[in-house]
Amino acid sequence: QVRLVESGGGLVQAGGSLRLSCAASGRTFNSYAMAWFRQAPGNEREFVAASSWSGVNTYYADSVKGRFTISRDGAKNLMYLQMNSLKPEDTAAYYCAAVSPGRRPSSWYLAGSYDYWGQGTQVTVSS
Numbered sequence: 001q002v003r004l005v006e007s008g009g010g011l012v013q014a015g016g017s018l019r020l021s022c023a024a025s026g027r028t029f030n031s032y033a034m035a036w037f038r039q040a041p042g043n044e045r046e047f048v049a050a051s052s053w054s055g056v057n058t059y060y061a062d063s064v065k066g067r068f069t070i071s072r073d074g075a076k077n078l079m080y081l082q083m084n085s086l087k088p089e090d091t092a093a094y095y096c097a098a099v100s101p102g103r104r105p106s107s108w109y110l111a112g113s114y115d116y117w118g119q120g121t122q123v124t125v126s127s
Contacts, residue, residue, distance in 0.1 A: 002026055002116040004096050009121030012086055015126070019082040022096030022118060028055070029077040032099040036070060036081045037111055038092035045095070049081060059108045064090075081089075086125045091103040094122040 011097035020042055035050035049070040050059040058070050069082040081098060085126070097114035099105045104112035 002101070004116055004118035005097060006094065006096050006118040006121040009094060009123045010095075011124045011126065014086060014088055014125055014127050015084050016027050017082070017084045018086065018123060020083065020094055020096075020121060020123070022081075024077045024079065024080040024096075024098065026077075026101075028101040029072075029076045032098050032103070033105055033108075034079050034096060034098045035059075035077075035094055035105075035108065035114060036055065036094060037092045038090075040092040043092075045111045047111070048094070050056065050108040051079065051104075062110075083123070086123075086127045088125045091123060091125050093122050095120045 005023045008020040012107045031053050036048040037045045038048050039045040047061050051070045055063050055072045067085045072079045096118045098116045107113050
């Protein structure tokens with residue numbers, strides 16, 4: 001079982017920055033791929049960024065490429081999402097997700113590929 005807890009959301013002006021954190025339970029943190037998704041009211045959950053278990057391979061949605069950076073700290077069992085140059089359209093609840101240890105997601109970009117989810121943290125970007 002993997003437990004995920006997000007933090008770091010808040011209200012920020014357009015052009016500002018936030019860093020989200022995802023704390024993961026368990027001693028096998030370095031053996032599972034993880035990702036960030038977001039969901040705005042009335043919209044489907046959409047892919048933001050993903051990281052392989054090692055952190056060497058990363059994937060980004062076109063809408064955040066060059067502005068957001070996913071990273072992980074294996075020593076602390078933490079995954080981060082550094083968000084810069086935020087836009088009002090980035091406003092959403094942000095969720096971290098993980099696949100079962102040792103498994104690779106069938107698709108990095110689909111929410112259904114992930115087995116575990118956090119409760120979400122709200123990010124609001126004002127114009």
